[in-house]
Amino acid sequence: MKKDPQFDLPIARLSLKTHHFAFELGRAFFEQFDPKGEFIADGNLHADVTLEKTERLITLDFHIVGTVRLTCDRSLDEYDQPLDITHQLLVRYGDEPKELDDDVLQVTPETLTLDVAQHLYDYIGLALPMKRLHPRFQHEADEDPEAETKLIFSTRPKGESPDDDEPADPRWAALKNLN
Template identity: 50%
Template sequence: MKKLKDYEIGIAKLSNKRHSYEFEMDDSFFELFGTDIISGGKLLAKVELDKTESLLTFDIDIEGHVRLTCDRSLDEFDYPVHVQQVFRVKYGEENLELDDDLWQITNGTQAINIAQHLYDYISLSLPMKKLHPRFVEESDEEEDDSEEDILIYTSRSESDSEDEDDDDEDTDPRWDALRNLN
């Protein structure tokens, strides 16, 4: 069983150059996060770390597939994933998350755990509507059909409707009486 510690990169003893890492993610990786979004999968993350005096740049490339549950049929299916992200860490006085892809750490930090970042990048690459591949074509056809049958609602301003009513001689006299109440 994998542990979060398996996804740590020791940065304290690294020299200032480019370093390469590979992390395998399988069902045990997704169990660490305990969510129902992803039930499993098999992915490989290639991480290129470029270390300089003041900045760490992580080029992350994740490829593989995850097992999702179809929103329509509740069948499980494999969904292909390919993610490329850049994550930066700079040195500062305290540990802060400055942005989604920019962190600040202290000079004494020994290691960085990237497991949460890997999981987040995978999760964000998933579609909002999870459909089994056999339903994807049906969904595309439904969207094409709905574009042809668009109902457009228009309303007229009051001045437009009064002008049309004046031109129309066959109006009901009861409506004319109601209009005069204003």
């Protein structure tokens, strides 16, 4: 991944107050992480980052709004998925740089910059739906929430019910007696 310095926040030079940063996230941003565009093909997002710096802690509030270009799982058509993401990241000072939690980082007091590109990409990726459906199919998923649990195909002849008393193979009956 080629690092883009525009996403480096100069935390060492910032005074102890609230600061605001804005980023435009497009195709070039997503190509840094996924050059082939397999996860996110493209996007048009605006990210506002509010950084509040105190003596011991830096609080980063992310607000990301816009659309990303996804491929529908059903039709393989591309469509624009709207996103509105808010997330908070805490950065504290310590002896060594490490990730303490998903939302808590530790940096040394000598750290000059904080790269937020990976965090932006991760927050966008986490906000995407598990099942990517084009908007024309969305109403079908909303109508019946248990549609995925319905039986689509059965080899049993129509009208015939399962007979639990008579197993298809006598070896299964012997296994049932082991209980």
